[in-house]
Amino acid sequence: MRPAAPEDAPALAALHAKAFPPTGRWGADAIRLMLEMPGAFGLHAKGGFVLARVAADEAEILTLAVAPGHRRRGLGGALLAGAMAQAVLRGAAAMFLEVSEANAAARALYAAAGFAEAGRRRRYYPDGADALVLRRDLSPS
Template sequence: MRAVRPEDAAALAALHAMAFPPAEAWGSDAMGLMLGMPGAFGLWRPGDGLVLARAAAGEAEILTLAVAPAARRQGLGAMLLAGAMQGAVLRGAGEMFLEVAAGNAAALALYRSAGFAEVGRRRRYYADGSDALVLRRALSPS
């Protein structure tokens, strides 16, 4: 795994398109905008998976976590998530948030196994009308 860089935007977008339905995939312009936000950071294993996050004012959020179908069920999502949490702690965050589709059982299992708990729901958040669950986890420097 390595840190993402702005010049990775096109490759990140291609990977994101493999992992998400077309209506939810981010293009290279969106990736570039995300990477350019203050406090943004990310990790990826080229061709397999990525996580983008940002940290500000003592909080962090996962912007996206994507694993290519061929790389799923091998622990990469957990590694990416752990790397994002560590990066958030290094940037001074004491808690992390994320949003996940209520029906995404695999992602929910990953996040719950990492200690995230539901703190809210956004009704009809996604293009298909499904709800987003807002999850939170306290972070510790250890």
């Protein structure tokens, strides 16, 4: 796993396209802009990546993408753990994310990592699914 940089945006967009349906895919320009935001960072591994940002003492997962051929091997959990560790190093005490209520695999990943529902955004996604807002306290240890 290595840090993601703005110049990685085309490769990350290709991974995002494999991991998400057409209406949820992010292009290279969007990913580059995300990585250039203050407080933003990314981690990239073969088959997946995570983008996150830290503002004050809160962190947010912007996206976590794992290509279908690399799923169920622990990559998503490793990317999530790496993002949480980086967030702690950057001063975050809590992490948030949004996940589609319809995405059972992602919800299981986040539940296993200790995330709990903190809110809901009704009909947030293009398919009409609600977004669950999840939160987890972060520990410096």
